[in-house]
Amino acid sequence: DAGVIQSPRHEVTEMGQEVTLRCKPISGHDYLFWYRQTMMRGLELLIYFNNNVPIDDSGMPEDRFSAKMPNASFSTLKIQPSEPRDSAVYFCASSFRLSNTGELFFGEGSRLTVL
Amino acid sequence: KNQVEQSPQSLIILEGKNCTLQCNYTVSPFSNLRWYKQDTGRGPVSLTIMTFSENTKSNGRYTATLDADTKQSSLHITASQLSDSASYICVVTPYSSASKIIFGSGTRLSIRP
Numbered sequence: 038d039a040g041v042i043q044s045p046r047h048e049v050t051e052m053g054q055e056v057t058l059r060c061k062p063i064s065g066h067d068y069l070f071w072y073r074q075t076m077m078r079g080l081e082l083l084i085y086f087n088n089n090v091p092i093d094d095s096g097m098p099e100d101r102f103s104a105k106m107p108n109a110s111f112s113t114l115k116i117q118p119s120e121p122r123d124s125a126v127y128f129c130a131s132s133f134r135l136s137n138t139g140e141l142f143f144g145e146g147s148r149l150t151v152l
Numbered sequence: 153k154n155q156v157e158q159s160p161q162s163l164i165i166l167e168g169k170n171c172t173l174q175c176n177y178t179v180s181p182f183s184n185l186r187w188y189k190q191d192t193g194r195g196p197v198s199l200t201i202m203t204f205s206e207n208t209k210s211n212g213r214y215t216a217t218l219d220a221d222t223k224q225s226s227l228h229i230t231a232s233q234l235s236d237s238a239s240y241i242c243v244v245t246p247y248s249s250a251s252k253i254i255f256g257s258g259t260r261l262s263i264r265p
Contacts (some may be wrong), residue, residue: 079257128195136249138184143195
């Protein structure tokens with residue numbers, strides 16, 4: 038398997054524009070997480086899905102953020118409208134069953150810069 | 153509040169030297185404690201995992217230890233190599249909620265030739 042695949046790797050946009058980040062989890066994994074990483078705050082959980090269903094979105098900062106998982110092999114994180122403070126690296130991670138030893142497999146991240 | 157704190161924030165050592173990174177946590181009880189390595193511009197990758205009953209776990213030149221009484225873990229790197237330059241993140245999974253994984257802020261390690 039190719040691992041968790043994210044796109045785009047880099048995105049530069051202007052304030053007010055819509056941003057869509059994409060993630061393809063590892064085949065067979067039933068959990069998918071979206072994280073945001075900044076120097077100041079480290080890794081923060083935004084939302085996670087179990088079997089394509091959003092379970093906890095309490096980490097989504099504002100209504101400007103939304104996430105979907107229409108099927109087991111694809112998820113999106115959308116920011117509309119984007120603001121400079123949204124600049125960060127956004128990671129998608131997937132896991133199988135989240136058992137006692139459940140490991141998170143991360144993608145390479147999407148680096149977002151909002152001007 | 154469940155927390156994971158790491159020290160030092162950053163560390164510079166010469167190639168070939170050993171080093172130890174620290175992790176203090178308040179999460180209790182927990183299912184497992186992992187150390188992840190994050191290379192610059194990449195996603196984190198798991199290095200070691202320990203359950204609450206384990207004291208040590210090795211992965212090549214990486215050795216993690218766990219003291220459940222003092223709620224401390226350490227990651228020891230032996231004979232460092234340039235490729236060890238990365239951030240190392242301590243991650244604890246609470247027993248009550250496997251999805252509420254708690255990340256430390258990481259230690260940025262730089263290996264100089």
